[in-house]
Ligand SMILES: Cc1cc2nc3c(=O)[nH]c(=O)nc-3n(C[C@H](O)[C@H](O)[C@H](O)COP(=O)(O)OP(=O)(O)OC[C@H]3O[C@@H](n4cnc5c(N)ncnc54)[C@H](O)[C@@H]3O)c2cc1C
């Protein structure tokens with residue numbers, strides 16, 4: 001039987017003792033991500049470079065410890081929470097922008113680099129990296145690759161997988177391989193595509209080659225103000241079906257608006273029932289006429305007002321509110337449970353009504369903020385986990401909401417991933433054969449159950465409820481048997 | 483958290499963090515990259531989210547307050563960059579002051595240093611006469627003819643913490659400026675305004691106060707440095723000595739109430755924040771709660787007042803960079819006014835450096851208490867200064883000014899460090915009395 005001391009000594013030999021955390025009070029801040037799940041790891045290690053990562057993976061495999069990769073821990077499906085404890089491999093020491101090539105329009109970055117850092121580095125060359133999750137100030141490129149992250153501007157441009165050309169990966173069995181390359185469309189099987197969105201279950205990303213785009217010539221941002229979510233939803237349908245291609249269409253309901261306005265002073269009307277944030281970019285003459293058409297569509301559906309951002313500062317303020325909206329929910333209650341369903345746009349109105357019904361039946365409160373253009377809903381149930389029984393009600397309501405989305409012909413996740421929370425719902429979407437095939441892909445990458453276990457696919461044995469606090473760890477010194 | 487959090491490992495003092503403040507953090511992580519200590523270490527334990535999580539875990543009894551936990555809190559600069567970007571409105575500044583109060587009640591480590599610090603803050607910094615006596619030898623040293631030579635020789639840098647302080651000292655310590663000191667004559671009918679002089683500011687940076695008074699006079703105010711005011715208490719509050727800070731706050735309210743409704747103007751970002759938050763600090767004191775709120779409503783930063791009132795056109799033909807003091811940008815959210823005032827000067831060229839609003843590592847007593855982290859942050863600034871080669875580095879807080887003196891030394895460049903008030907003063911006529 002292995003002791004923690006052996007594990008820690010091995011990790012220290014690879015990454016240096018200063019880059020291994022083992023004290024209970026240090027580990028406790030790695031027991032969570034952006035969700036409500038918690039589980040304490042045995043150790044957190046900060047390797048630098050693919051070689052060290054590979055050595056850590058091989059060590060853990062040899063000693064029989066589960067591994068969980070971790071970026072910035074902003075994930076919203078429990079992906080970075082070490083469900084079976086074991087070792088967390090954090091990418092915080094690998095956060096360099098290695099190269100920005102303005103001629104080929106590619107950048108090479110390390111996985112721990114925050115999304116915003118890449119965006120800023122690209123901006124110096126008049127370029128930008130399209131996927132812009134609302135968490136972009138914090139979340140890492142590695143985490144984006146793992147979750148196939150999207151963002152408001154992915155409506156027209158596509159999500160992470162459309163912008164990542166190649167990745168260097170340490171597979172679950174500790175081999176260093178390159179998937180894809182520096183160009184679109186490498187010959188052979190698209191393993192790159194298979195890896196992106198695998199939620200840290202196939203290996204650790206150690207380098208990423210991304211595609212950069214030229215900054216659009218000009219941008220118009222509209223804020224449509226509505227009396228109800230229904231009016232706003234109708235507008236979304238009208239805009240898309242009229243053939244307009246906005247860069248982004250985002251919706252926020254009343255609860256979200258009020259929280260965002262209180263927290264971020266972004267100039268939202270606090271008494272509106274819903275707002276739509278619509279953006280067009282491209283050649284000035286073209287987007288002018290598109291914006292006019294979108295404005296008309298808003299009024300047609302009953303908008304009380306449509307504002308146009310006058311300058312870059314005002315546009316930034318409008319977006320600041322949207323990007324901080326989820327975090328601002330902390331003003332309403334200490335916890336949120338954010339869902340991530342996708343529904344066909346034509347079913348938006350019905351599904352939203354369904355969500356309302358479920359939430360009020362459970363006596364809960366919901367805030368809605370979502371990528372309306374993609375039909376990607378984010379109902380956020382806000383609550384206080386300290387009130388006994390609440391968490392159970394929240395989880396039950398969440399499951400019902402997911403079911404409504406799936407029944408409407410939608411999916412379980414638009415961008416946050418399946419993770420730990422929704423893997424049990426996967427059989428709603430996939431047959432047993434489908435799921436078995438996905439399991440085989442894991443085996444190809446060398447994951448035999450210990451690499452980010454209990455995520456993405458329905459859990460096997462050993463994936464019980466995540467304990468919220470592990471009393472044994474409190475006393476466990478480095479000599480404890482694990 | 484688990485329901486077994488009923489017992490606590492630690493005595494909870496009266497000033498411990500409020501549960502509502504702690505539970506406000508939804509651990510979304512949007513703040514971590516704004517945090518200087520996270521930027522340097524990449525560790526969640528040295529991030530705002532981590533520090534709050536630890537505070538909550540201690541409060542709920544999941545972990546004891548160990549030396550390691552205290553270490554993570556001690557490394558916090560209290561720069562409040564996290565608070566400014568937190569969409570959930572976690573009042574981080576207040577929370578950390580209360581966390582420090584909780585540590586102070588029974589520190590797991592470093593108790594002796596802590597007591598010494600508290601003694602100094604209570605008995606030297608907050609007592610004008612003692613402070614003046616303590617600064618006197620420093621003043622002598624600053625004027626010592628061979629100082630420049632010794633400095634260049636690198637000998638002084640070998641002195642450890644003493645060497646750090648030495649490198650932060652300005653080339654010359656001007657005459658002190660204290661409450662009651664003369665201010666320029668104002669035009670009849672000028673609106674009265676109270677200049678807050680503070681503790682170290684008045685002793686070490688008297689010239690900045692005089693420049694401030696001249697600029698305010700040119701902006702159309704009758705400036706008075708009202709007698710009876712004293713230290714604002716910010717350093718004590720940051721150290722968790724909230725009880726003492728409340729006493730100082732009450733003294734200042736008593737001394738300045740009779741000048742109401744005149745604006746109380748401040749040129750030191752740290753003091754300004756403390757004064758603007760007296761309402762919060764004394765909210766639980768029935769005799770002072772309302773008066774403190776009224777007092778705070780009168781407080782403005784120098785740049786807010788001058789930008790609103792306007793000053794005569796000025797000229798400053800230099801390449802400058804403005805570096806935000808944390809408590810001005812993040813706590814008071816004053817970012818545009820200093821830039822607008824600088825930008826309006828003829829001949830000036832203002833360069834923004836990356837990380838211009840990230841903490842320089844001065845952070846009150848931080849450069850003495852956490853020399854290594856402070857030096858890393860200072861080096862980041864020095865690197866930017868080297869790259870952008872400004873002729874003048876402008877800021878608006880005494881601690882930052884001192885840290886930039888050291889950063890300029892480190893960068894090995896020729897640059898002057900000036901307070902915004904000094905720049906505006908020089909640009910609009912300087913020391914001549916008008
Ligand atoms: C306020 C808020 C707003 C958000 N908005 C959006 C949004 O608009 N769009 C969106 O798509 N998401 C959004 N998210 C979710 C989250 O930010 C994304 O999923 C993001 O991609 C996670 O990145 P991270 O670095 O925080 O990863 P983590 O949370 O640390 O990890 C997420 C998953 O990725 C894996 N992982 C991390 N790094 C690696 C690596 N190097 N190699 C292999 N696997 C790895 C982990 O194991 C885990 O399974 C939001 C989150 C918050 C808190």
Ligand code: SF4
Nearest residue numbers: 507508510511513568
């Ligand atoms: S302090 Fe604010 S921004 Fe930071 S994690 Fe907590 S809620 Fe999010």
Ligand code: SF4
Nearest residue numbers: 517558559561562564
């Ligand atoms: S106050 Fe500054 S140093 Fe402290 S946690 Fe916040 S950002 Fe980090």
